[in-house]
Amino acid sequence: MDYLNQIDFLQANVYGNTYAQWLVAGLVFLLSWGGLRYLKGMLVDRLSVLARGTSTDLDDFAVSLLQGVKGFFLIILSLAIATMVLNLPPAKTDIIHTLAVIAVLIQAAFWGTAFIDFLLNRQVSNRGVETDGGAIMTMRAVGFIGRMVLWVVIVLLILDNSGVDVTALVASLGIGGVAVALAVQNILSDLFASLSIVLDKPFVIGDFITVGDMAGTVEYIGMKSTRVRSLSGEQIVFSNADILKGQIRNYKRMFERRVVLQFGVTYQTPQEKLAAMPGWIRKIVEAQDKTRFDRAHLAGFGNSALNFEVVYFVLDPDYNVYMDIQQAIDLGIIEVFAREKVEFAYPTQTLFVQGSGGEIAVARESRALGR
Known part of the structure; x- marks a missing residue:
């Protein structure tokens, strides 16, 4: 550093820092970025060796989390470390700090998504898809909702750290959400009916059901509709809300x-x-x-x-x-x-007829069945 200070042109001032300070900051950035990448690779290699020697899947999940560290996260973290050797104005320091927080939140969102997928995959493997045809469907729906909630929270935190009035935004979104909900109430009705099918499981994929006078095997359960393959071969598409309004007979669950x-x-x-x-x-x-x-x-x-x-x-x-x-x-x-x-x-009719002399005549009339 003293050697750099002896070079005249490096003493020029840019944004309150000399070229020498900027050069040192650049070197710190490169060293930090290289060091973080090396640390990531070393930890992945060490944990991978340990994971191969154990039967639990937790260490495998830890390895996948390390492998999932994004490059932008390492770059912004290295940039934040490098700016520590500079004397930047408060406004510029706040920008770097905000970028670092946003990077941490986005990386946390990716880790959270991976954690949700890990839990869902574990549940599916424990349940056994072969013995529960609705396990995949249920887990995907729950996973979608979990990821959606996670990213909504992350986006709100990012906006809050960026200076946006989240309270006013949430309030305005609530009013707008009511208007949108009224406009798409049929779609929302089918969506909530889909969640009811997923959670309550009146039927799952592969079940033979009858709804009213229509019958068939369930092929697909979506967010909007349920598709059934009829006995005559055509596909019948039911609205999720409509299919739950009537009586459903599930013959797949009949034991006798x-x-x-x-x-x-x-x-x-x-x-x-x-x-x-x-x-x-x-x-x-x-x-x-x-x-x-x-x-x-x-x-x-x-x-x-x-x-x-x-x-x-x-x-x-x-x-x-x-x-x-x-x-x-x-x-x-x-x-x-x-x-x-x-x-x-x-069906038979027998007629008894009494004649004038007192005798009784018997006549039978038969009708075919169903006539």
Whole structure:
């Protein structure tokens, strides 16, 4: 420094500092920047070696945080260190200080974003996406909200340190936000409905649901709409707000299916066979795999039939399995009734006509089922 002071042209004054002081500040800046980069690289290398020897993911996260240190942060930090050897006016010092604070806040925002992603990825890996189809969807939505809140806070802090009246800004944004909310209330309604779907999980991707008279498999759940692939192949797009207004049936979460089977036999069926029918049907139902028999009864007297009601459970929610079992039981009942000579009833009218001589004529009129 004394040697530099002996050189005349270095004594020229610029912004209250000599060329010699500016030269020293430049050297301090370069040394600080190089030293910080070297320190970053050394710490990353050391921690990477330690992280490879442990099973925890915390040290891996620490390495990623160090690797995520931005170049602008090191430059501005080095600039702030270099200005310490200068005699700058208060206004210039305040600018350097503000830049340093902004750099720290922006770097903190990147670190905060990385921390949110780390927590979300850990939650997803702990839950297991294979066992919870809504985990990815939920974590992404929560992560988006968390990052948005973080950056809003960081921007407000930056504005506050830059001399902006944040209180007045927040108040004006609140008034403007009300106006915007009224203008886009339908979009906001769908957005909040999306958050409700994410948090409450009435259904997740892959579930087979029915909404009103429409049914299909959930393919996508977004911030605005939910998309369902119908059985006939087309894609049905529901507004999130609309889909929550109606009743939703989620067949993916069905553990077993209750089946009620009803049929009628003719009034001419002998009493002993009527009494034996529940036992016949029970054997037919229990002969099927994945079924649990509940009851079979003569339920009542119809206009043209003795009505039976059978209740059993299919222990598999798959619809094709249910239909296969239902078909096997129906065929079994038809086979047993044919062997026992029991007739199924169909709508019949019997007319009794008394003649002039007192004789009674009987006429029967049969109608096909469903006519």
